Ligand SMILES: Cc1cc2nc3c(=O)[nH]c(=O)nc-3n(C[C@H](O)[C@H](O)[C@H](O)COP(=O)(O)OP(=O)(O)OC[C@H]3O[C@@H](n4cnc5c(N)ncnc54)[C@H](O)[C@@H]3O)c2cc1C
């Protein structure tokens with residue numbers, strides 16, 4: 001899966017709530033296959049540094065993103081209208097591995113951290129995926145529509161304010177689901193709880209890290225992630241060695 005530099009056109013951009021955007025893009029050339037958990041490094045207007053955004057969904061000539069406007073770069077990007085063109089390097093990073101002979105998996109995500117998980121279910125229809133998705137409120141979930149319901153065996157929405165589904169954190173449902181493999185992307189608290197769950201029960205887990213990035217291709221070391229590997233603490237690059245790591249290795 002060699003990365004390419006592609007010029008993408010925004011086909012549709014939808015705002016949900018205060019700061020969430022669903023951005024559907026197309027291009028004239030065929031795009032490479034993109035695995036769940038890989039990301040695009042996106043050029044945003046009037047900024048030198050690109051911004052990393054995970055691949056939410058993709059096809060031969062289409063790719064879509066879920067973006068939270070949290071600062072200058074994402075704000076400039078999401079202010080664009082349909083028809084705007086931008087440059088992206090994609091797909092980058094390693095993506096989530098799918099293990100042979102395992103079907104009972106859970107997708108644990110929070111907010112925009114749900115985005116890299118959809119393609120695990122979509123691209124692997126043999127998996128029995130249970131999605132445990134956490135949001136502050138029902139409005140924040142709306143950016144995903146019913147996409148997870150299309151590809152997962154079961155979807156549990158969880159909200160902090162109880163306005164949709166389970167009133168509480170999605171991590172509270174892990175014991176009930178008892179997955180053989182857990183895929184996670186979310187806030188540090190969610191990652192720590194998921195890591196403890198995996199360690200306590202001997203469950204295999206993979207977590208996608210969302211470090212700040214510079215080059216996005218392994219050259220600048222801005223994105224260092226501390227991991228414990230082979231008994232030694234090491235700094236690995238989220239962009240080139242990750243962003244997905246075995247959850248037990250992460251020093252959180
Ligand atoms: C592999 C990867 C995939 C990502 N996928 C998505 C995605 O699908 N959707 C999405 O909305 N965001 C995603 N992010 C986070 C996104 O890259 C940042 O929110 C964005 O770069 C912020 O840029 P900015 O100029 O708008 O904000 P800045 O002005 O640079 O920062 C604004 C705020 O966001 C925080 N921030 C900045 N960079 C990151 C980061 N990398 N991770 C977490 N917080 C950050 C800052 O600490 C600050 O509080 C991803 C990050 C990585 C590394």
Ligand code: FES
Pocket residue numbers: 212213214215216217218219220221222223224237238239240
């Ligand atoms: S962002 Fe430069 S090495 Fe990862």
